[in-house]
Amino acid sequence: MSVVDHTAIELPAVRISEADVGDYIALLKPRVMSLVIFTALVGLVIAPGHFHPVLAFTSLLCIAVGAGASGALNMALEGDIDAVMSRTANRPIPRGRITKAEAMAFGMTLAFFSVMTLGILVNWYAGSLLAFTIFFYVVVYTLLLKRRTAQNIVIGGAAGSLPPVVAWVAATGSISVEPLLLFLIIFFWTPPHFWALALFRSDDYARAGVPMLPVVAGPDATRMQILLYTIVLVAIAAAPWPLGYFDFVYGITSLVLGAGMLVLAINVYVSRERSRSLRATRKLFAFSILYLFALFATLLIETVMRTVMPLVG
Missing domain, CATH: 1.20.120 (Four Helix Bundle (Hemerythrin (Met), subunit A))
Structure with missing residues (x-):
C-alpha cells in the first residue's frame, strides 16, 4: 500500500484583496456621479405633477447607483489604458488594489440592482431607460467607440446626457x-x-x-x-x-x-x-x-x- 505524502501537496495561493471602502468608492467615479445626481435632480424637480418623496429619493438613488455601476465597469474594461495615463494611474485597478474581475462583479451587481429596483418600485419605463444608459456607456462607448474613433466622446456623450430624462420618466411615466x-x-x-x-x-x-x-x-x-x-x-x-x-x-x-x-x-x-x-x-x-x-x-x-x-x- 502506497502512502501519500501530504506535505508534497501544494494548495493554490489565495489572493487576499487589499481593497478598502475608499477603493470601491473610487470605482464609482464620484465626481461624475455627483454631476449625474444633480442633473437628474433637475429633471425630477421640473417634471409636472406630484411625485412621492420616497419614490423621488429612490429614483435618484437608483440613477446614482447606475452611474456608479457604469463607472466601475468602465474602469474594469480600461485598466490597461488607465495604467499608462498620468491622470488615471492612481485608480484602484492600475494600483493593484482591485482586480478587473472584482470590479466587473461589483459593477454588474450595482447595475442589476439599480435597474431592477427602479423598475419594480417606480416604473419599468424608467428602469429600461436606465438599463439602456448603462449599456450605452459600457458597451457602445467603452467597448466599441473609445479605442476606435475620434468621435468617441461625441456619440458616447449620449449616455451622460440621459440622467435627467430617466428622472423625468421616473416621475411622469412618459417623455x-x-x-x-x-x-x-x-x-x-x-x-x-x-x-x-x-x-x-x-x-x-x-x-x-x-x-x-x-x-x-x-x-x-x-x-x-x-x-x-x-x-x-x-x-x-x-x-x-x-x-x-x-x-x-x-x-x-x-x-x-x-x-x-x-x-x-x-x-x-x-x-x-x-x-x-x-x-x-x-x-x-x-x-x-x-x-x-x-x-x-x-x-x-x-x-x-x-x-x-x-x-x-
Missing part, C-alpha cells in the same frame, strides 16, 4: 420636450468640455493609444471643433426661453453663461503658442463645469421658487 432639451444641452456641452481636457492631456491619450480628436486630427482641428460645438451649445441652451419652456431668469442666465463659454472657446481657438494654449484650455475646461452646474442650478431654483411663491402668498 416630453423639457427633458429632451436638457439632454441636448448636456450632449452639446460634452465635446467642448472633454476636448478641452484632451488638448492639455493629449500626450496621455497618445501614450495610451486612445484616438481622441487632438491625437488624431491635431490641436488646430480640435480648437475649431470646440468653437463650433460651443456656438451650437450656446444657441440650444438659450432656445428654451423664447420657446416658452423655461422662464426669464433661466434665459438671461443662459445668455450670460453662454457668452462666457463663447469668449473662452474663442480664446482657445486663437491661442496657438503652447503655454498660452494650455492656460486657455484649462480655463475653458474649468468654466465648462461651472457653466453646466450654474445653468441647471438656475433652472432648479426657478422651478422651486415658482412652486413655493403661491404657497407663501
Whole structure:
C-alpha cells in the first residue's frame, strides 16, 4: 500500500484583496456621479405633477447607483489604458488594489440592482431607460467607440446626457420636450468640455493609444471643433426661453453663461503658442463645469421658487 505524502501537496495561493471602502468608492467615479445626481435632480424637480418623496429619493438613488455601476465597469474594461495615463494611474485597478474581475462583479451587481429596483418600485419605463444608459456607456462607448474613433466622446456623450430624462420618466411615466432639451444641452456641452481636457492631456491619450480628436486630427482641428460645438451649445441652451419652456431668469442666465463659454472657446481657438494654449484650455475646461452646474442650478431654483411663491402668498 502506497502512502501519500501530504506535505508534497501544494494548495493554490489565495489572493487576499487589499481593497478598502475608499477603493470601491473610487470605482464609482464620484465626481461624475455627483454631476449625474444633480442633473437628474433637475429633471425630477421640473417634471409636472406630484411625485412621492420616497419614490423621488429612490429614483435618484437608483440613477446614482447606475452611474456608479457604469463607472466601475468602465474602469474594469480600461485598466490597461488607465495604467499608462498620468491622470488615471492612481485608480484602484492600475494600483493593484482591485482586480478587473472584482470590479466587473461589483459593477454588474450595482447595475442589476439599480435597474431592477427602479423598475419594480417606480416604473419599468424608467428602469429600461436606465438599463439602456448603462449599456450605452459600457458597451457602445467603452467597448466599441473609445479605442476606435475620434468621435468617441461625441456619440458616447449620449449616455451622460440621459440622467435627467430617466428622472423625468421616473416621475411622469412618459417623455416630453423639457427633458429632451436638457439632454441636448448636456450632449452639446460634452465635446467642448472633454476636448478641452484632451488638448492639455493629449500626450496621455497618445501614450495610451486612445484616438481622441487632438491625437488624431491635431490641436488646430480640435480648437475649431470646440468653437463650433460651443456656438451650437450656446444657441440650444438659450432656445428654451423664447420657446416658452423655461422662464426669464433661466434665459438671461443662459445668455450670460453662454457668452462666457463663447469668449473662452474663442480664446482657445486663437491661442496657438503652447503655454498660452494650455492656460486657455484649462480655463475653458474649468468654466465648462461651472457653466453646466450654474445653468441647471438656475433652472432648479426657478422651478422651486415658482412652486413655493403661491404657497407663501
